[in-house]
Amino acid sequence: MAEGLTLETALPPDGIAAVEALGPVEALVVVTALNQARTAPAAVGAAAAGLARVFAGRKAAVLFVDGGSQDGTVEAVRDHAVTGAPVPVASARISGRPGRGRAVVAGLAAARHVGARGAGLVEAGLSSFTDDWVEPLLGPVLAGEADYVSPIYTRALTEGTLTTNLLAPLARSLFGKRLQEVLGGCGAVSPTLLDSLAPAEDWGDEPTGQGAETRLLGQALAGDYAILEVHLGRKQVDPGAAPADLAQTLVDSVGPLLRLMERDPATWQDVRGSRDVPRRDRGVAGGAAAGDVRPDRMVRAFHLGLKDLLPLWEQALSDETLTQLYPLGLLGADDFRFPPALWARVVADFAVAHHERRLPRDHLLRSLTPLYLGRVAAFVLETQAALSRGAAEVLERVCLAFEAEKPALSARWR
Amino acid sequence: MQQQWSDIVLDAIRDVGHRILFVTPRILAALTLIFLGWVIAALVRRITVRVLTAANLDVRCARWGLTGVLGRPGHRPALTELLGRLVYWAIFLVSLLMAVEALEMPGTQGAVGVLLAFLPHVIIAVLVVVGGWMLAQFLAQAVLIAAVNAQVAGATLLATAVRWLVLIVAAAVALTELGVAREMVLLVFGIAFGGAVLALSLAFGLGARELARQALESYVKRTREDSGEPVSHV
Numbered sequence: 001m002a003e004g005l006t007l008e009t010a011l012p013p014d015g016i017a018a019v020e021a022l023g024p025v026e027a028l029v030v031v032t033a034l035n036q037a038r039t040a041p042a043a044v045g046a047a048a049a050g051l052a053r054v055f056a057g058r059k060a061a062v063l064f065v066d067g068g069s070q071d072g073t074v075e076a077v078r079d080h081a082v083t084g085a086p087v088p089v090a091s092a093r094i095s096g097r098p099g100r101g102r103a104v105v106a107g108l109a110a111a112r113h114v115g116a117r118g119a120g121l122v123e124a125g126l127s128s129f130t131d132d133w134v135e136p137l138l139g140p141v142l143a144g145e146a147d148y149v150s151p152i153y154t155r156a157l158t159e160g161t162l163t164t165n166l167l168a169p170l171a172r173s174l175f176g177k178r179l180q181e182v183l184g185g186c187g188a189v190s191p192t193l194l195d196s197l198a199p200a201e202d203w204g205d206e207p208t209g210q211g212a213e214t215r216l217l218g219q220a221l222a223g224d225y226a227i228l229e230v231h232l233g234r235k236q237v238d239p240g241a242a243p244a245d246l247a248q249t250l251v252d253s254v255g256p257l258l259r260l261m262e263r264d265p266a267t268w269q270d271v272r273g274s275r276d277v278p279r280r281d282r283g284v285a286g287g288a289a290a291g292d293v294r295p296d297r298m299v300r301a302f303h304l305g306l307k308d309l310l311p312l313w314e315q316a317l318s319d320e321t322l323t324q325l326y327p328l329g330l331l332g333a334d335d336f337r338f339p340p341a342l343w344a345r346v347v348a349d350f351a352v353a354h355h356e357r358r359l360p361r362d363h364l365l366r367s368l369t370p371l372y373l374g375r376v377a378a379f380v381l382e383t384q385a386a387l388s389r390g391a392a393e394v395l396e397r398v399c400l401a402f403e404a405e406k407p408a409l410s411a412r413w414r
Numbered sequence: 415m416q417q418q419w420s421d422i423v424l425d426a427i428r429d430v431g432h433r434i435l436f437v438t439p440r441i442l443a444a445l446t447l448i449f450l451g452w453v454i455a456a457l458v459r460r461i462t463v464r465v466l467t468a469a470n471l472d473v474r475c476a477r478w479g480l481t482g483v484l485g486r487p488g489h490r491p492a493l494t495e496l497l498g499r500l501v502y503w504a505i506f507l508v509s510l511l512m513a514v515e516a517l518e519m520p521g522t523q524g525a526v527g528v529l530l531a532f533l534p535h536v537i538i539a540v541l542v543v544v545g546g547w548m549l550a551q552f553l554a555q556a557v558l559i560a561a562v563n564a565q566v567a568g569a570t571l572l573a574t575a576v577r578w579l580v581l582i583v584a585a586a587v588a589l590t591e592l593g594v595a596r597e598m599v600l601l602v603f604g605i606a607f608g609g610a611v612l613a614l615s616l617a618f619g620l621g622a623r624e625l626a627r628q629a630l631e632s633y634v635k636r637t638r639e640d641s642g643e644p645v646s647h648v
Contacts, residue, residue: 162647183648210648237646246647247563253648301565308562308569312555360552366559 010109010200015092019110027060028116030107033124034067034100037076039238040124044081050134052086061088065107068098100209105200112194118142119189126185128236136230137188146228148220149188152180153235157383158293161376169402174268175221178276214256222267229279247366258354269410296333298377305370312367316353321345338378340401348409444513451509459502466494539588546584550577
């Protein structure tokens with residue numbers, strides 16, 4: 001096997017033995033978990049049932065890779081999902097420091113090792129994952145129609161606000177491809193994409209699952225790979241035993257995207273505009289009722305941040321951005337606004353500050369929290385004012401604002 | 415009488431001449447030592463800066479998030495430059511002490527030896543203060559961000575308190591290392607810290623009991639409301 005992502009550096013000997021016991025596999029679904037005893041058995045069971053139903057004539061298998069769980073996840077999967085599964089199910093566990101990112105890398109290495117013609121990747125915390133998601137994810141890859149399959153979900157406007165207002169617009173402006181999800185929790189990859197991945201030891205700076213998945217997505221977006229989006233339905237995520245707070249979520253979700261920018265600036269700096277990615281709709285029932293969101297608490301959080309975190313923001317934000325930010329401190333919850341263009345500039349300033357290490361990176365990303373909440377409050381007010389068709393225009397305005405800010409971001413990047 | 419007058423004058427001139435002959439070489443030696451010390455200090459500073467620059471110390475420290483606590487961009491000295499200056503002044507100070515000893519002034523015999531023996535303690539004390547200052551900045555920043563994100567009122571005050579607490583501890587450790595009134599520093603620190611904790615406990619537990627209960631109830635209520643907030647972020 002050529003250089004690249006190999007199994008020997010990704011799993012300990014007993015994990016390698018478990019993978020090799022599967023033999024050659026055509027369709028593989030990798031389920032990764034870290035402290036997901038509640039949902040991991042169901043995810044593994046759904047993957048096995050989906051493979052058995054749709055790819056009965058092919059050599060199919062499920063690989064469960066645990067990232068060092070301490071809550072009995074491995075035992076729960078072994079007791080409830082491995083025995084009696086309709087397709088072979090192997091279980092492996094990474095060694096050393098816990099982290100779902102290393103489990104993802106190990107799963108990708110295993111897929112390459114067994115010669116899979118299509119590898120599905122599922123996060124065990126994705127509690128909405130069912131057996132009928134397997135075919136839409138793996139089918140296009142096995143048919144040679146796509147190198148990377150990304151999910152689309154039916155979302156209420158208040159769901160996934162970090163994705164719709166930051167991650168997706170930023171990824172779109174960087175790589176010129178319009179994807180709905182950056183951290184979809186599931187996907188599928190082709191052997192071509194697997195062969196292009198770096199060795200396991202090069203992934204050490206992405207210990208979290210979000211980090212590894214973002215890096216995989218970045219590889220697909222930056223290269224000349226066929227990307228396909230498939231509509232799967234609603235997304236529900238089990239937060240696990242210890243749900244992360246918003247600041248930690250920003251560190252785990254935004255940090256990998258900013259590190260992706262650093263890894264190879266040549267892949268994104270000269271990209272301008274964006275284009276649609278082929279999409280496959282399964283006719284899943286759409287629409288989800290928006291919850292009763294109270295922007296006043298988010299506006300209060302923003303005002304508190306403007307009062308107390310200004311000395312830190314002054315190290316990250318440009319004078320022009322700050323000048324436009326100050327007046328927002330005078331707005332109340334009813335008339336609060338945070339224009340998409342200003343928000344795009346804030347994110348660009350933070351990206352440059354992150355690159356130049358003006359502050360400890362963890363502190364920098366955590367200090368973004370009040371700004372993000374301010375933007376979400378404004379977004380909620382904007383979409384409440386717009387009708388359902390106008391809500392899509394609000395989202396598009398955010399994306400276009402990021403694209404408009406891109407040239408300035410590229411110019412400031414050293 | 416004229417003979418006595420001329421003897422006294424000649425003796426005085428001879429005496430001054432002897433003194434000048436005695437002091438002049440020592441002054442020249444002292445000036446030479448100062449000049450050599452300055453040259454060596456400048457040379458070692460340049461070598462230190464070059465070696466640390468070649469080792470990418472500034473970049474490594476930035477990567478570890480250390481330079482962010484040195485100050486704001488544009489007002490922040492490079493760590494390499496700071497260390498270069500420290501080395502320069504340490505060597506120059508030693509040369510000054512040697513120059514003082516070369517003058518053989520009363521009371522300065524062995525001064526260099528005494529001060530060189532004290533130098534390791536000074537270096538450790540400086541490192542403790544510098545490290546304590548950087549730690550104070552880092553922790554204060556972390557506390558500030560965490561408190562603001564938790565929507566705690568008085569986040570700035572809390573961060574300032576943390577900063578000063580760490581600085582005071584670092585200063586106490588440095589003074590103890592220097593042996594400056596060691597027992598007194600420990601005693602004062604213990605009394606002040608213990609007294610502050612006792613006072614806060616009494617104030618919070620007795621004087622502000624009702625306020626504490628209301629603050630906790632408000633926090634629990636806000637946490638429950640936030641957990642039911644129908645905004646999922648990712």
